[in-house]
Amino acid sequence: MSDVIIHLLFWALFLVLMLSACGFALWKGGPAERLGAMLILGFALLWELGRLLPSSFSTFMPIAQLVGDGLTAVGLLAIAVRYASLWLGGALMFQAAQFSLHSFYLVTGRDVDALHRLINNVNLYAILICLTAGAIVSWRARVKDASKAPAA
Numbered sequence: 001m002s003d004v005i006i007h008l009l010f011w012a013l014f015l016v017l018m019l020s021a022c023g024f025a026l027w028k029g030g031p032a033e034r035l036g037a038m039l040i041l042g043f044a045l046l047w048e049l050g051r052l053l054p055s056s057f058s059t060f061m062p063i064a065q066l067v068g069d070g071l072t073a074v075g076l077l078a079i080a081v082r083y084a085s086l087w088l089g090g091a092l093m094f095q096a097a098q099f100s101l102h103s104f105y106l107v108t109g110r111d112v113d114a115l116h117r118l119i120n121n122v123n124l125y126a127i128l129i130c131l132t133a134g135a136i137v138s139w140r141a142r143v144k145d146a147s148k149a150p151a152a
Contacts, residue, residue: 014124018044021128029135032083036131039075043068062106069099087134091127098123
């Protein structure tokens with residue numbers, strides 16, 4: 001398979017997993033998971049819209065990506081301060097790795113290579129796993145609390 005086909009397959013897989021994880025978090029998660037899902041979906045949508053810009057904007061994309069990573073991290077930090085959820089700690093650690101990855105490639109002027117793609121994909125999937133795990137824990141806690149509540 002060519003590199004283009006592999007890239008498109010990973011992009012499609014990520015898109016399906018991101019929509020599934022964020023949709024599940026919006027459906028079954030608590031307030032922290034819903035805010036996290038909206039934040040992740042919002043920045044993913046902005047990134048995809050940015051990819052539609054003319055090629056003359058391509059020189060600004062690494063900086064825009066870095067700004068988006070930083071704003072996502074700040075948003076997750078604000079949610080973590082408010083809700084103190086364990087999944088947010090994991091998501092913040094992976095988001096920090098994502099920011100560091102993009103910072104390193106921007107500062108050194110390296111082109112995106114296989115190592116960048118691998119680390120980028122692992123980080124993105126790990127953030128989605130953290131979000132999904134948080135939604136599952138929140139959902140189960142609500143079900144458990146509802147089963148303990150006295151019947152009215």
